[in-house]
Amino acid sequence: ISKDCVRVAARVRPFNKREKDAGSRCVVSMVSSSITIQDPRDPQNRRSFCFDFAYWSHSGFFQDRSGLFVPEEADGRYADQDSVFQDLGEGILENALQGYNATLLAYGQTGSGKSYSMVGYGPNKGLVPKLCDRLFEAIRGNQETRQCQVFFSMMEIYNEQVIDLLSQGSRTSGGLRIREEQQRGFYVEGLRTVPCDSAQQVEQLMEQGTRTRTTAATHMNANSSRSHMLIILQLKQIFSKENITKQSNINLVDLAGSERQRSCGSEADRLKEGTAINLSLTTLGNVISALADVAVGRKVIHIPYRDSVLTKLLQSALGGNSRTVMIATLSPADICYEESLSTLRYAERAKRIQNRPVVNESPTE
Numbered sequence: 473i474s475k476d477c478v479r480v481a482a483r484v485r486p487f488n489k490r491e492k493d494a495g496s497r498c499v500v501s502m503v504s505s506s507i508t509i510q511d512p513r514d515p516q517n518r519r520s521f522c523f524d525f526a527y528w529s530h531s532g533f534f535q536d537r538s539g540l541f542v543p544e545e546a547d548g549r550y551a552d553q554d555s556v557f558q559d560l561g562e563g564i565l566e567n568a569l570q571g572y573n574a575t576l577l578a579y580g581q582t583g584s585g586k587s588y589s590m591v592g593y594g595p596n597k598g599l600v601p602k603l604c605d606r607l608f609e610a611i612r613g614n615q616e617t618r619q620c621q622v623f624f625s626m627m628e629i630y631n632e633q634v635i636d637l638l639s640q641g642s643r644t645s646g647g648l649r650i651r652e653e654q655q656r657g658f659y660v661e662g663l664r665t666v667p668c669d670s671a672q673q674v675e676q677l678m679e680q681g682t683r684t685r686t687t688a689a690t691h692m693n694a695n696s697s698r699s700h701m702l703i704i705l706q707l708k709q710i711f712s713k714e715n716i717t718k719q720s721n722i723n724l725v726d727l728a729g730s731e732r733q734r735s736c737g738s739e740a741d742r743l744k745e746g747t748a749i750n751l752s753l754t755t756l757g758n759v760i761s762a763l764a765d766v767a768v769g770r771k772v773i774h775i776p777y778r779d780s781v782l783t784k785l786l787q788s789a790l791g792g793n794s795r796t797v798m799i800a801t802l803s804p805a806d807i808c809y810e811e812s813l814s815t816l817r818y819a820e821r822a823k824r825i826q827n828r829p830v831v832n833e834s835p836t837e
């Protein structure tokens with residue numbers, strides 16, 4: 473079995489209004505795939521990181537009449553949604569078509585561009601809808617050799633509870649249960665999986681899921697930046713001539729904001745959230761650190777996958793049977809220096825993780 477490192481990309485977004493109003497300076501710079509961040513209080517103090525990809529989406533764009541971000545001619549450096557998709561999305565699609573599991577994670581502080589990169593807004597479609605477009609295109613193009621089925625599910629992890637974003641009422645029932653099976657590993661029991669045959673259908677489901685997420689958050693007086701959103705696309709390909717079935721799972725994860733959770737809401741909520749909400753994010757960090765240690769040959773006794781819901785569900789994506797990509801999103805501003813530096817360090821650790829992906833194929837039943 474061949475080893476395969478987690479691929480890491482960093483992306484820096486434009487200044488937002490708050491940063492502009494504060495007269496922020498940009499402390500991030502990129503040259504090809506290396507990123508340098510400068511301490512605003514000590515400009516001599518710079519740290520550089522070398523990732524697989526670095527996307528400069530900071531400036532040099534304008535929004536056209538439809539709201540689409542297009543690069544300004546004067547500055548062709550703005551990395552748009554298409555160029556991010558070409559590097560990260562195409563590879564995931566190819567892997568999935570070959571029968572590998574694939575995972576894409578977006579990590580960064582709230583407001584840094586995770587959802588923009590993963591899902592996108594309006595005409596600026598992100599990785600997930602672009603991936604679906606291309607997936608169904610590929611399926612149509614390959615009809616002679618294989619018969620394909622796609623299943624879509626979408627959930628939220630909040631306070632260590634799994635909420636099905638495609639079915640009503642799962643929130644009131646206190647969340648879905650996680651189960652474990654020898655073959656399958658961890659999975660969510662009773663999660664709705666919807667068979668899909670077009671990208672439009674997937675987009676509608678995503679809209680439905682996003683609506684459920686925000687209304688539910690408002691209802692619970694919660695902030696959706698504190699929850700994780702996980703989409704699972706299952707692809708089943710039946711090759712009738714060869715009598716082979718290939719199955720791949722694509723996990724698409726928009727993680728909770730990585731910033732230290734500042735408390736708001738009632739005291740009870742705060743206590744509950746303090747312990748549980750970020751149990752998943754904290755445990756993810758612990759799992760990544762442990763796996764990074766394994767990769768450099770340190771003795772590690774225990775990888776704490778079982779300590780949180782998120783790490784259970786992502787077990788195969790982290791050091792297992794998956795090809796995994798992380799996109800680390802950054803604010804360019806001096807006022808976010810600490811958070812951005814911590815995001816870069818986190819991503820650097822994730823880059824050391826080695827997976828062992830295999831093609832999931834078996835004789836057609």
Ligand code: ADP
Binds near residue numbers: 485541582583585586
């Ligand atoms: P997050 O999901 O990390 O909380 P968002 O993706 O919602 O953050 O981004 C916050 C804001 O920044 C949004 O208004 C979004 O349109 C804008 N933004 C983020 N990334 C980019 C980018 N690469 N190019 C242009 N605008 C961006």
Ligand code: MG
Binds near residue numbers: 586587588726
């Ligand atoms: Mg978001």
